[in-house]
Each structure stands twice: as structure tokens, then as C-alpha cells.
Amino acid sequence: MLFIPNILQRLLRFVLLWLLLIFLKAGDLTKDSRIFLAVSSFFRRTDKLLWLLMLTISTFSLILLKSVSRAMNTDYFKTQLVVTVAGLLAALVLSFIDYESIASFWYLIAGFSVFIMLYTMFFGISVQGSEGVNARAWISLAGRTFQTSELVKICFMLTYAKHISVLRVQNKINHPLHVVLLALHAAVPVLLCHVQGDDGAAIVFFFMFLCMSLGGGVQLRYFILLGALVAVSVPVLWKFVLSEYQIKRFTSVYNLDDPSIQLNEGYQQVQGRISIGSGQLTGKGLFNGPRVETNLVTFQHSDFIFSVAGEELGFIGCTAIIVLLLVYLLRVLYIASKARDDLGRCMCFGFFGLIALQSVSNIGMCLALLPVMGVTLPFFSAGGSSAVCLYLGFGLIQSVYMHRPDANVPHLRSTRTLKMNFRKLNA
Secondary structure (H helix, E strand, O other): OOHHHHHHHHHHHHHHHHHHHHOOOOOOOOHHHHHHHHHHHHHHHOOHHHHHHHHHHHHHHHHHHHHHHHHOOOOHHHHHHHHHHHHHHHHHHHHHOOHHHHHOOHHHHHHHHHHHHHHHHHHOEEEEOHHHOEEEEEEEEOOEEEEHHHHHHHHHHHHHHHHHHHHHHOOOOOOHHHHHHHHHHHHHHHHHHHHHOOHHHHHHHHHHHHHHHHHHOOOHHHHHHHHHHHHHHHHHHHHHHOOHHHHHHHHHOOOOOOHHHHOOOOHHHHHHHHHHHHOOOOOOOOOOOHHHHOOOOOOOOOOOHHHHHHHHHHHHHHHHHHHHHHHHHHHHHHHHHHOOOHHHHHHHHHHHHHHHHHHHHHHHHHOOOOOOOOOOOOOOOOOHHHHHHHHHHHHHHHHHHHOOOOOOOOOOOOHHHHHHHHHHHHO
16 A cells, blocks of 8 residues: 555655756756655655545535535625635645644733634624523634634644643643643643633633643643543533533434424434434435535535435445544654654644544434534534634644654755755665
8 A cells, every 4th residue: 555655656756856956057966856856855855644534534525515505695606616615725824834833822822812712702792502502602803704613623723832832842741730730731722712702612722731741741630630620620610600502402312203393493403313323325416415405414515514415325325434534543642752842742642632522523413313413514514714724733743743753854065965865766
């Protein structure tokens, strides 16, 4: 399996170096040849498998949204296409920048995150969602809505990773006081999201905090203590913190056979499950799903995009989505193992936590195994702010890989150096 990519990689290098020789002058490399050299350097350093996965997932998403657009007044395909292209270009730019240079501005990133969350809390837009959700989590930006917590997730990935890396350098990662400070760091976005009414995002932040802390080397005893605190606080949260619609979400998911629940708070999950089951093994065919066309499943373009794949592509399509996301997550963990420092490794664990929790939560609620959280399926669901910010996270992970210890690429300064490398390639 590894033989074919190596052959393709060598062939690509050969072609690029051969083109460079054409543009050589007697002295140094020409401007055009330096461009080719930069392209060759990028292909050698970047994680090509992660790029392939990203492009495959993005294409899959666009196909599903093209089908959904049949039943909607909004053309989600065109919107997502623009967002995808913009996100991939932004990721490309970010991958060239050393992630450590970006994280060095952690204080500005942290301050901006708190400011934009507070601004959203007081001046944001309240969006009425399904089953009583009324979260003030969006702002108006250039005539469109933007969910600020999506951007703050990427900012948190940077600031919290920086926090952990500094403590590890100082050998204070397991000092009780600093563990408490780490928890307070994570508590800021969690509490701000809760106050906004977006508890789904709050849970995502909490899981990112767990993954990054675990990857950063926080001792297991602190996780056990945290688990005990969560267990003790559940009754209090249930009685005094959770809203009525949130409690109904937990109770309805395990009582979907009740006709009264099927027509009310359980309607979305029941219809989503029916759509997925109706596709059977191979589905009803792309762009041929009758339930998709009649928009029987509310929010099928975002929260329930998985039901579209189930109806039109069947079990095979659903399995393809799960496998793609699983391989993507495993690749992120692989990059974490190759990171040059604690900062890069923790960033990868944060991105892993973000994608993993949202994937499990979204697919779980579409299958009626978990309560509805209002969490989208990463890279698949429609949503400009969510998609662009996820692509930014992807760019940062590529930056970690491109700046790994064994990614040093020689800078070719002269014709002689290039010819030596050219001969080495043919050896």
C-alpha cells in the first residue's frame, strides 16, 4: 500500500526538478524556477494523506448538500462551495506559517476570544432553533450570521496548548495550583457558551479540555477527581441548571416509541431514523431520496445531514462517512506523535477532541442513540462559520506536520546544488 504513494512522490519530484533545470540560467535559480522549487518543497513536507482525506470529505459534503438544495429555498451547495474553497485556501496559507509563531500571540488570541464571546452575549443575534433552542450565539457580519464559538474553538486550541506547553517546560504540569488554573482556563469558554444558551458548544470545549490535558501529561488522579465532581454535580445540574427543553431531549430519546413524543420533541430524531433506515444497504440513489426532496427531516442540511446520506446512499454511504472521519482522526493522532514539541502535540489533541466529539454526538443523535445537542457533523454539515473555522484548524494541523523535526528541506541556492539533488534522485 505504501509502495504506490512512494513511486508517485518520486515521479512528482523528478518532474518538478526537471522543469527547474529548464528554467536555470548560468548563475542562480530564476524566479520561475524558484516557484517550482517552492511547490516541490511543499509536496515533500505536507501530509498528502490528510489533504486527500480533506478533499474527499469536502467533495462528499458538497454532493450531499447539492441533493438537499432540491428541497430548500437556499442553495446550500453554492454557499458551501465558496466556503470550502475559501477554507482550503486559508488552510494552505496557515500550513506554511510556523504554528509556534502564531501561538506566541496567545495573549491577543485569548483577549480576542473573550471579547468576541462577550460581544455576542450582549449584542449577538438570538436564533430560534428546533425544540425550544434559543441561543444568542451569532453575530451579524457583512449581512450574514457568524457563530463566534466556532472561531473561539480554534483559538482555544492554540491558547490552551500554549498554556500546557509552558507548564511542561517549567515542569509544573501536575502542580495542584496550575492544574486548577488549567481548569479555569477551560471554564471560561464553557461558561460563556452556557450563558449564551449554546450548551452543545460548551460540551465540545469541555471535551477538548479533557483531550488536551490528557495529551499534555496531566496525571490520571486529576481526571478521577474531575469525574467524581461531575458525578456529584449531575443531580444539581439536572434540577437547577438544565432547561425544560434540555431535560425533554434526554428523556425523549429513550421513549421514542411513545406516539406523543414522536409528534413533539422526538419528531426530528424519529424522522431522521426513518430516513436512514429507508435507504437500506445501497440507498435510493443520489438525488432520488423522496424524503430528502420533501424536507421531512428538519435541519437536514446541517444537524441531520447524516440522514441524507442514509436515505440516498444507504448503509454503504453512512459507513463511508464514518470511515472517512475515523481515518481522519487517526491521522491527526499520527501527526501528534510526529510533532516537534508539546505545543504542536497538544494542538493536535485539541483538534482531535473537537472533531471526535462532534462526530460521535451528531451521528449518535441522528441514529437516536444520543439526545439532540445542536452539534453539526464536522466538514459535512452546511454552515459557513463552522466550516471555515474547521478548515483553519486543519491548516494548523498541517503546520504542525510541516514543521516536524524530520521535515527539513534543503534550500537550493545554485545550479550546482540542484544538479546534485537531481543526480541523487536518479541514484
